[in-house]
Amino acid sequence: MISDNINKLKYSIEKKCSECGRNSEEITLVAVSKYFGIDAILQAKDSGILNFGENRAQELTLKYDKIGNSVIWHFIGTLQKNKVKYAVRCSEFIHSVDSLDLLFEINKKAESFDKIQKVLFEVKTSYEETKAGITSEEEIFRLAEEAQKLSNVKALGLMTISPLTEDEKLIRKSFSYLRNLKEKLNKKGFDYNELSMGMTSDYEIAIEEGSTILRIGSAIFGDRDYSKDWRQI
Numbered sequence: 092m093i094s095d096n097i098n099k100l101k102y103s104i105e106k107k108c109s110e111c112g113r114n115s116e117e118i119t120l121v122a123v124s125k126y127f128g129i130d131a132i133l134q135a136k137d138s139g140i141l142n143f144g145e146n147r148a149q150e151l152t153l154k155y156d157k158i159g160n161s162v163i164w165h166f167i168g169t170l171q172k173n174k175v176k177y178a179v180r181c182s183e184f185i186h187s188v189d190s191l192d193l194l195f196e197i198n199k200k201a202e203s204f205d206k207i208q209k210v211l212f213e214v215k216t217s218y219e220e221t222k223a224g225i226t227s228e229e230e231i232f233r234l235a236e237e238a239q240k241l242s243n244v245k246a247l248g249l250m251t252i253s254p255l256t257e258d259e260k261l262i263r264k265s266f267s268y269l270r271n272l273k274e275k276l277n278k279k280g281f282d283y284n285e286l287s288m289g290m291t292s293d294y295e296i297a298i299e300e301g302s303t304i305l306r307i308g309s310a311i312f313g314d315r316d317y318s319k320d321w322r323q324i
């Protein structure tokens with residue numbers, strides 16, 4: 092089941108890439124395994140998935156302690172300051188940096204683990220109240236500049252979650268905004284290459300708009316059971 096889903100998804104990504112003249116090798120597929128157990132992750136791993144995404148620090152820690160560094164972990168959820176140590180210990184990438192405070196804390200914890208933490212800046216590209224992310228360009232430039240001065244973080248690019256809508260135009264607008272912002276940063280001399288955008292419902296649009304990291308859950312693992320207790324995985 093999971094392996095079939097992965098094959099279908101990979102085929103569809105390939106197809107979309109060739110349609111818009113992109114090389115699928117420049118796109119990393121992150122399987123978002125939140126709410127799914129170790130078994131499901133190992134099945135996906137056996138089917139050739141190397142990157143996994145989690146959005147809660149404790150859930151990531153639990154899975155990391157069972158599976159370890161045989162896969163690459165991405166932290167993609169809202170991160171509270173007191174949970175930074177877990178995210179830094181377990182993940183190679185943190186996609187959700189949206190404040191200076193958080194950036195400094197990540198740098199501090201990364202130093203204590205003697206690692207260089209790869210990070211992305213999460214940008215709010217929709218008007219929904221609940222979504223996290225940086226809201227002004229000024230703030231992004233500020234974060235990019237500060238990150239450059241820190242020795243234990245390496246900023247690689249930008250991340251966003253598109254607005255929850257069926258309106259393809261709005262989704263596309265959110266992704267193209269992120270791409271333009273990355274280009275502005277590149278012009279200012281920041282060597283950012285990554286655009287983390289695109290989930291199950293909108294990854295095709297994201298590929299068209301230049302995504303380099305897709306974060307896909309349901310298309311791989313099926314529907315999530317939100318009533319499930321993550322400690323039972």
Ligand SMILES: *Cc1c(COP(=O)(O)O)cnc(C)c1O
Nearest residue numbers: 123146167290291306307308309
């Ligand atoms: C859950 C989640 C995803 C994956 O969502 P699907 O619709 O299941 O593909 C991607 N990004 C973030 C930040 C998430 O929390």
